[in-house]
Amino acid sequence: QKNTCPQGIATQDPELRARFTGKPEHVVNFFMFIAEEVREILAQLGFRTLEEAVGHVECLDQNEAIKRWKSGGIDLSKVLTPAGPTPGTVLHHTIDQKHDLEKAIDNRFIELAQAALEHKEPVRIEMPIRNVNRTVGTMLGYEITRRYKAEGLPDDTIDLTLHGSGGQSLGAFIPRGETLRVYGEVNDYAGKGLSGGRIIVRPPEDITFDPHSNVICGNVTGFGATSGQMFVAGLAGERFAVRNGGATFVVEGVGDHGCEYMTGGTVVVLGRTGRNFGAGFSGGNAYVLDLDMAHVNPSAAVNGSLQFLPLDENHASLVHELVKRHAEECDSAIAKELLANWHAAIARFTHVVPTQYLAMTKVMDQAQRDNVDFNEPGAWENVYERVMEGAH
Known part of the structure; x- marks a missing residue:
């Protein structure tokens, strides 16, 4: 959102975009392939959309093959238990959160x-x-x-x-x-x-x-x-x-x-x-x-x-x-x-x-005392070298 992507991808700044050696179409293709792979994985699981997959924890399991001493005491059985007591229970977001901001003490402060x-x-x-x-x-x-x-x-x-x-x-x-x-x-x-x-x-x-x-x-x-x-x-x-x-x-x-x-x-x-x-x-x-x-x-x-x-x-x-x-x-x-x-x-x-x-x-501090113009080529380097030499 700051338009400062250092790789020149997520930006419209011409100077930054020049750093990207590929073409915009390459980025588009990359995300298209990601989307295609997601659809393939969803199809393997029996879902048509990501929204359908939300909450279906029965599709998840602990990977015993990569268990290490750090994870040995972790029991995810409660997390992997389906939330819905009956088939058809809505498992994804359907209502907005209520933050009760109208009850905040700041309302009185503002008044x-x-x-x-x-x-x-x-x-x-x-x-x-x-x-x-x-x-x-x-x-x-x-x-x-x-x-x-x-x-x-x-x-x-x-x-x-x-x-x-x-x-x-x-x-x-x-x-x-x-x-x-x-x-x-x-x-x-x-x-x-x-x-x-x-x-x-x-x-x-x-x-x-x-x-x-x-x-x-x-x-x-x-x-x-x-x-x-x-x-x-x-x-x-x-x-x-x-x-x-x-x-x-x-x-x-x-x-x-x-x-x-x-x-x-x-x-x-x-x-x-x-x-x-x-x-x-x-x-x-x-x-x-x-x-x-x-x-x-x-x-x-x-x-x-x-x-x-x-x-x-x-x-x-x-x-x-x-x-x-x-x-x-x-x-x-x-x-x-x-x-x-x-x-x-x-x-x-x-x-x-x-x-x-x-x-x-x-x-x-030295640059400020010397009124250095950093637009001049090599100005910063000159000050840095002088100060470092003095430090040694």
């Missing part, structure tokens, strides 16, 4: 935020939530994007304070201008696809436990985020900030596989990490307090794909600003403790950054 949506006036909303409230804020975010496209609204134009437990995917895809402040906890996938909005998750003010050592966020928090900020006053579950491409996160500890496949953005971890930290980490910056190298992805630690550096002046300034913001937004005790003796705290942080990303960042 209360009309001044912001229509006139960009600041709006403050406060109400309770429960874990049955899923994708909280997403429908409201759609209304912002529908009106103001990618630009969104000024930060914090719509500021929601929510008390309780947020269900799955709270704050998914929310754009700039929408802020969610949760006093309580959130389930899995909070901040999924975060697109410029802000999320603050902190425990209630009347707690009797230590928030720094308790889980407040579920798994896969911040998955696929592209921009925006999220502050978490407590621990998050596994796969924190996976595939983060540009958002900023501050959290007080994460489970296994933190920053997995991260391609951009910034993550500050003010506490422990689980095992396999940084697997497939190819872009962006992570700053970890008291990093345990035993918990870093073994391949990345051995093959040099990640660098583990002390904070230089610029990075120390950035981390200080984010820790300060975390203290302000979350009233975080650990953040305040670090700020009280910041000179000593700096030495406890490790800057984790992909080696190639670090090199490319240096090249881009």
Whole structure:
């Protein structure tokens, strides 16, 4: 749908189409043969159409010839039992799903935020939530994007304070201008696809436990985020900030596989990490307090794909600003403790950054200082060679 097929097949871009060495008719023939083979297989099974075949699990069986130790304990008998109690039972899709969107709490948000949506006036909303409230804020975010496209609204134009437990995917895809402040906890996938909005998750003010050592966020928090900020006053579950491409996160500890496949953005971890930290980490910056190298992805630690550096002046300034913001937004005790003796705290942080990303960042910075025109042949290569020579 993006018209960017690198093989030149599923695109109308003349430059990309030139990469395809065949002819359009070859592609047509390929799919015609696929269709013919499908019809042959259906005929062997006694069906005239794919719709007739849907649901006929009696035509399937486990292949004992390829059974391995991994599949030895899998019993598919329940899955392969026909669903229809009597012959003639309809086995394929016949009715539309009912998602009950009219019951979503976002409808109330949209109603209360009309001044912001229509006139960009600041709006403050406060109400309770429960874990049955899923994708909280997403429908409201759609209304912002529908009106103001990618630009969104000024930060914090719509500021929601929510008390309780947020269900799955709270704050998914929310754009700039929408802020969610949760006093309580959130389930899995909070901040999924975060697109410029802000999320603050902190425990209630009347707690009797230590928030720094308790889980407040579920798994896969911040998955696929592209921009925006999220502050978490407590621990998050596994796969924190996976595939983060540009958002900023501050959290007080994460489970296994933190920053997995991260391609951009910034993550500050003010506490422990689980095992396999940084697997497939190819872009962006992570700053970890008291990093345990035993918990870093073994391949990345051995093959040099990640660098583990002390904070230089610029990075120390950035981390200080984010820790300060975390203290302000979350009233975080650990953040305040670090700020009280910041000179000593700096030495406890490790800057984790992909080696190639670090090199490319240096090249881009040098090119900007030199006002390089990349339209000139060889301009990029010249800058790259100069920076790499200086690095060695």
